[in-house]
Amino acid sequence: MGNGGEEQPRGRDWQAQLSRLLHTLKPALGIELTTRSKSVRLQEVAEDGKSLRLVKDGENKPPLVILLPWLMSKQKHLRKYVDYYMKHGFDVVIVRTTPNQLMWPAKGANPIAEDFVTFLQQNPEYDRLLVHGFSVGGYMWAATLIRLLELGKTHTSGISPFDAMAKRVQGLIWDSVCDFDGLPSGVSRSIFTPGSMLCNALESYLTYHLKVFYDVATQYYIRASQVFHSAPIRSPSLLLFSMSDPISTSKTSYGLYDAWTKLGMPGFLEIIGLISSAQENEFRMKARSG
DSSP states (O other): OOOTTSOOOOSTTHHHHHHHHOEEEEEETTEEEEESOTTOEEOOOOTTSOOOOEEOSSSOOOOEEEEEOOTTOOHHHHHHHHHHHHHTTOEEEEEOOOHHHHHSTTTTHHHHHHHHHHHHHHOTTOOOEEEEEETTHHHHHHHHHHHHHHHHHTOOSSSOHHHHHHHHEEEEEEESOOOGGGHHHHHHHHHSOTTSHHHHHHHHHHHHHHHHOIIIIIHHHHHHHHHHHHOSSOOOEEEEEETTOSSSOHHHHHHHHHHHHHTTOGGGEEEEEEOSHHHHHHHHHHHHHO
């Protein structure tokens, strides 16, 4: 799926070479696009301060990786994934969510998902999409799908927004994905050291949060989990998890695997369970250097 038409940086200094070629744009809050095309620019900013339409010179149409990071992810960590995909001819769009945006999705994560849907719709030249999500990135993808389904309710003719997007998604990678029932422990352990007083306190609060704030938070998590498990876009998928992961449990990944297999996806679905942190690190290092 990579773009083999362009010369790729070679040698030990390929990362330094690649960095000089990269061009980063920020169309809206939480959305960051990295491309090798210096001619790409954002259309004039709209009244709402958002500029989601790209203007390109030339016919280059690289595939696009949708990177959905874990909470509190640092730029230097994400850069490794961006560099890997850029080296193989992809453009990369990162769609972030903060802890506060995740806790209050109606005014936080969901509007970002709506903007992201608009970004994808306004830039149809990205017609080959690969989704790579981590941890709570699964919520952002589910919110994106829900937005597409909502748009379909008012669509009257031609192919629906959801079906149009589904045709563009070539594959999905889910790395230590976090589900609704693991939200309190997953979020708290991604922010504080597992087992620490602050981690335990936050986990207790988030459990309380889910019970009390159903209308403005919990109902959105439940709906997102339902949509994610139903796998409305049934492209080839890979589930990655580690048995020693303190944030995402193996139960979540095996549950998704079972649910998706029952939906008729066995020929398109793989699951890799890594036994230890050392094995996990070795696997990821090989993936990044491949």
